[in-house]
Amino acid sequence: MSDTYTITPEIEAFIEECKGKEFSKSYLIAVLHKIQAKYGFLPNNLMEEVAIRMEIPTSKVYGVATFYHMFTLVPEGKHIVNICLGTACYVKGAEQVLNSLKNSLKIDLNQTTEDGLFTLKATRCIGTCGLAPVVMVDEKVYSNVTPDDVPVIIAKYKNK
Numbered sequence: 001m002s003d004t005y006t007i008t009p010e011i012e013a014f015i016e017e018c019k020g021k022e023f024s025k026s027y028l029i030a031v032l033h034k035i036q037a038k039y040g041f042l043p044n045n046l047m048e049e050v051a052i053r054m055e056i057p058t059s060k061v062y063g064v065a066t067f068y069h070m071f072t073l074v075p076e077g078k079h080i081v082n083i084c085l086g087t088a089c090y091v092k093g094a095e096q097v098l099n100s101l102k103n104s105l106k107i108d109l110n111q112t113t114e115d116g117l118f119t120l121k122a123t124r125c126i127g128t129c130g131l132a133p134v135v136m137v138d139e140k141v142y143s144n145v146t147p148d149d150v151p152v153i154i155a156k157y158k159n160k
């Protein structure tokens, strides 16, 4: 499975460019950014390849990849389900909605369903407190969500 992810000629050229210079973390971050932009996450085999090609320890590559929140080491689901846990949503029952999401999707926060369809995330206020509690699926905002609404919302995306 991992060999479906390869260093593209564009990334290879960029690594070559960086290699000529004295190693700095910012070059490594730039390379990892390019890989994540291409695949949506950082595949293990590519982090090892980056280490070899940039002639730096693999541990250094993993260190940077795990330190910065913008990098993810696992592929995200096709749909990102974001629940707002800001104050207004929280007092209007966001925790119960979150529990319903966990039960419906059978995953915890920051996990992806086995079929790769959904990743569950939490966010802070998205600025629509009047509609609390709020759940976002990709770009679509669902307002006044109750725990019972959750299976209905999820079903829409399963059948897409």
Ligand code: FES
Residues within 6 Å of the ligand: 084, 085, 086, 087, 088, 089, 090, 124, 125, 126, 127, 128, 129, 130, 132, 134
């Ligand atoms: S607290 Fe959830 S939208 Fe503001």
